[in-house]
Amino acid sequence: MAKPVLFVTRRLPPSIEAQAARDFSARLTPSDVPIADVLAGAAGADAILCCPGDAMDAALIAALPDSVKVIGTFSVGYDHVDLDAARSRGIRVCNTPDVLSVATAECAMLLILAAARRAGEGERMVRSGAWQGWAPTQLLGTQVSGRRLGIFGMGRIGRELARMARGFEMEVHYRDVARLPPELEHDAIFHDNDDSFLPMCEVLSLNAPGGAGTRHWLTGGRIAKLPRGAVVVNAARGSLVDDQALVAALREGHVAAAGLDVYNNEPHLDPAYLGLENVVLLPHLGSATRETRDAMGRIVLAGIAAVLAGQAPRNLVG
């Protein structure tokens, strides 16, 4: 039997492209393609493997050839795929759940440490050759270990971060819609309201999903309730933050430092961040480890293969 045809919209890690070529009749894309080419690439294909940034909207899905039975996305989020449009055409959608949690939590912990310890500033000074020597008062940062960490959104990533933070003897507080059961909560302290939560957050990590319910959650009003000198990190969604308010607090010093992996309007982030020394900025690479991207590739390819074999894999969405 001929292998099913898989159209891949983007360049993927080599090991995943190799697996795709082995298990499918794969149409690989050596570089990133404009979204207009998707229809051409998908002609006669049984499956499409897309990425965040590929707008698989209703119009595009309506225009897909009848041969397409499944769309896999190389991401845990699927807000770029119109699930209703896919359902109406009988196209299944699968994603890469769970496998990003550890890498993203590592990214959040990196941002906490790098922001608190002024890593970007120190790096720029040393790399430029401007280092004049050691001094007891140079680049003094904020100690992370032993501090209070507030986690907004205690899902899988938040809980992984809490586990890492315990190695730093941090006291973990969390804010979420519901309290966790004890076996997931461990010794983290639940807050059912912002007013009790925010003053505890010497370090605040945003780990909640995006969407309308959390849009611009971190307002100037909430920032004002953080202790002075707090460190704020976001490895979740840029939409959680009111950028103007955060920039103002970073300039004024109420927030000592911030670490951001995600932004409103990526990649066109608020340029005000670029002028600040007390921020560490990453280009949305929370899941960017070889191991994680390989795991993402394996799980989404397995999901696509299962759908084409008439099965219902665990990573179906919608």
Place this chain on the structure above:
Amino acid sequence: MKPRLVLACLTTTNVVARARAEFDAIICSGPDDMTVPEATAAATAHRADGILFANTLPLTEAAIAGLPDSVRVLATSSVGYDHVDVAAARARGIMVTNTPGVLDECTADHAMMLLLAAARRGIEYDRIMRQGWRYRIGQGDLLGVRVTGKRVGILGMGRIGRAFARRARGFDMQVLYHGRSRLPPELEQGATYFADFHAMLPHCDFLSIHAPGGPATDRMVDARALSLLPEGAVLVNVARGSLVDEDALLAALRSGRLFAAGLDVFRDEPDFDLRFAALDNVVLSPHIGSATRETRDAMGFRALDNIAAVLANRPAIDPLWRD
């Protein structure tokens, strides 16, 4: 009458305030820390009983010979003391103290920051952002290596090494270590001891250096040691630059044998080897492992406590030798 002190380095306002309150102190006014001739002149003119300094003041045998007889205690606001000729001080009857204990957590935090930043390419990413990020990053591009669940070898399992091991366990890392002797189980906490440093290296996805400097450890991490690490390993050094053969490290970073390195210390400081600055796969920091307000206050206070103890004819809290 208050004891007389020369505070030979710039320090935090809290430490300066305490030095002024409790001592008759000459305070370094900057812009740089005092040099040996400046500190010697200040101690002589002030008939100082004690000197508080940092690793910016190289107290060689000659420097110690030049100090006035009034000096009874030299307190370095650092845990390392390879900038002091301890034997020469001892021979002159001058006590030398350091500040162990108070900077362990802070330095271990910094080591884990460098490990994460090197493995996850944090600073390289920050440079991309500051250059404007106007291009798509493919799913296979610019990937880092995962930290969680990997094996980390610790060279030097003293207080800082053990504090670092606690953080590594929060990432489910398997901890291996080499030191002069095996730790008792309550300090080892399940870490695997290697009496032979080279025998440990093939098992280290990460290697973090926490051993003291000095001749005994000079260039311990040389080309041979680096060649024994698995392909794609990550090196972190927050201890002393003297432990590393920097030519060998540069070669391993350039060839890609090492995935990345995070360095807080260098053989020559601040005139470190600028060839490192040309590499994207290093994270550089200017010897700031203990640079938090909380810790620098604690270090300065501890040095003042040591000086006060010696001058009050009590035992030093952190003597570098015991009679």
